[in-house]
Amino acid sequence: MVKRNLAKFNKTMGFQISHSNRQKRKPFLGPETDHDNDDGINGSVIGRLLSPPDVAGYASWLLKHPSAWSSFDSVMKEAKGKKVVVFLDYDGTLSPIVEDPDKAFMSAEMRAAVREVAKYFPTSIISGRSRDKVKEFVQLNDVYYAGSHGMDIMAPPRAVKSCDKKGNEGGFQPAKLFLPAIQEISLELEDKIREIQGARIEDNRFCISVHYRQVPPKDHRILKEKVKSLVENRPEFRLTEGKMVLEVRPSIEWNKGDALNYLLNTLGFSNHAKDVLPLYIGDDRTDEDAFKVIAARREGFPIIVSSIPKDTIAWYSLRDPSEVLAFLLRLAKWKKS
Numbered sequence: 001m002v003k004r005n006l007a008k009f010n011k012t013m014g015f016q017i018s019h020s021n022r023q024k025r026k027p028f029l030g031p032e033t034d035h036d037n038d039d040g041i042n043g044s045v046i047g048r049l050l051s052p053p054d055v056a057g058y059a060s061w062l063l064k065h066p067s068a069w070s071s072f073d074s075v076m077k078e079a080k081g082k083k084v085v086v087f088l089d090y091d092g093t094l095s096p097i098v099e100d101p102d103k104a105f106m107s108a109e110m111r112a113a114v115r116e117v118a119k120y121f122p123t124s125i126i127s128g129r130s131r132d133k134v135k136e137f138v139q140l141n142d143v144y145y146a147g148s149h150g151m152d153i154m155a156p157p158r159a160v161k162s163c164d165k166k167g168n169e170g171g172f173q174p175a176k177l178f179l180p181a182i183q184e185i186s187l188e189l190e191d192k193i194r195e196i197q198g199a200r201i202e203d204n205r206f207c208i209s210v211h212y213r214q215v216p217p218k219d220h221r222i223l224k225e226k227v228k229s230l231v232e233n234r235p236e237f238r239l240t241e242g243k244m245v246l247e248v249r250p251s252i253e254w255n256k257g258d259a260l261n262y263l264l265n266t267l268g269f270s271n272h273a274k275d276v277l278p279l280y281i282g283d284d285r286t287d288e289d290a291f292k293v294i295a296a297r298r299e300g301f302p303i304i305v306s307s308i309p310k311d312t313i314a315w316y317s318l319r320d321p322s323e324v325l326a327f328l329l330r331l332a333k334w335k336k337s
């Protein structure tokens, strides 16, 4: 049985897989109650040993979300003669998930790969981090940056079409009016979680992350309850969950999917243009909003980064940031040749 599962797994990894999931996609089921164990921290490398049940589960998940790497040639056939526009998430996609959010550095190889991709395709990074922070990590000029889950967008000067009231070229900040309230709730959160060992707050400008990766598991529930109760009393905010992080954000209808559409427009591509194929790579729940936008277009490449089976509407998958790196290099090479 184990042998058969392993053989199936190898076959799945090695051969091209049909993309029949595109017709039979399951809807995204929304946030689960706990999101503690799905990020493969310390395990997110190619060649990680999977236990037999993992192997079988991952192999059958791969049939629904084929590897964008293994099926590269057939996937990219669709892109011939069309304009591919690249969107990348940061944490868990361009950098591995690490204990300390301040140390989620991107490797020099990954930076070079993104630089190479940006030479051939319009490229944007859409992150939950503050825009300044993600730019500090990425250190590239020729890409667009959208921070705070898309609530803080800045285009590079070469593609800019518009200025905001202060003359900031290409700037778009739909949650600007919330800034004073965000600062207030940030102080309240600090106060609420002060006593919980390991809990930390990250100021992402238009949203706030409450991290619990370093909180002892016995205290997770209490931390979540404290944050939830605070947000429940502030209707101008809502709560989303990421990888061992709670994210407090303004209750506006704006997410990574809206940012993707905004950037497509800024680049001069109509949202419905048939010759434009958005490619989005991301690993977390907030990335599902961007996958949803691509799925609604029925064309493009929504790619989830995961080394374990998970609920997603992405059509394709990559195991971890090292596969993302390999995929990006191949994408640039494909265009070059």
Ligand SMILES: O=P(O)(O)OC[C@H]1O[C@H](O[C@H]2O[C@H](CO)[C@@H](O)[C@H](O)[C@H]2O)[C@H](O)[C@@H](O)[C@@H]1O
Binding pocket: 089, 090, 091, 092, 096, 097, 098, 099, 100, 101, 102, 104, 126, 127, 128, 129, 202, 204, 209, 211, 213, 242, 243, 244, 245, 247, 284, 286
């Ligand atoms: O949209 P993203 O770029 O993926 O940002 C989402 C959150 O990523 C960061 O937190 C996650 O990565 C950390 C570093 O690996 C890890 O320690 C943490 O547990 C993860 O949740 C970032 O720190 C958050 O502010 C972002 O919202």
